[in-house]
Amino acid sequence: MQALSDILAQKQDEGLLTLSDPELEATAFLGAIMGYPLPGALIAQKAVAPERLEQLAECAISAFLTAWGYRQ
Numbered sequence: 001m002q003a004l005s006d007i008l009a010q011k012q013d014e015g016l017l018t019l020s021d022p023e024l025e026a027t028a029f030l031g032a033i034m035g036y037p038l039p040g041a042l043i044a045q046k047a048v049a050p051e052r053l054e055q056l057a058e059c060a061i062s063a064f065l066t067a068w069g070y071r072q
Contacts, residue, residue: 001026008068018069025068032060 005026011017019025036056037048 001030004030016071025064029060029064032064033057036060 001023005023008017008019008022008026012019012022033056037053041048
């Protein structure tokens with residue numbers, strides 16, 4: 001968690017992201033990447049397909065970069 005928070009803070013310092021709280025936003029991002037498929041998998045007692053995990057990851061990355069005002 002700390003490593004991602006540090007990376008986000010560094011990218012903010014470089015002017016690539018606009019963040020209010022890098023640690024909180026790292027937590028939210030990892031929750032989106034890792035947390036969404038877990039409840040469904042536990043309830044269904046069936047692993048989520050790797051392709052679906054890839055789609056969820058790409059969706060979360062896109063949403064967070066947009067929210068953070070990513071600039072190249």
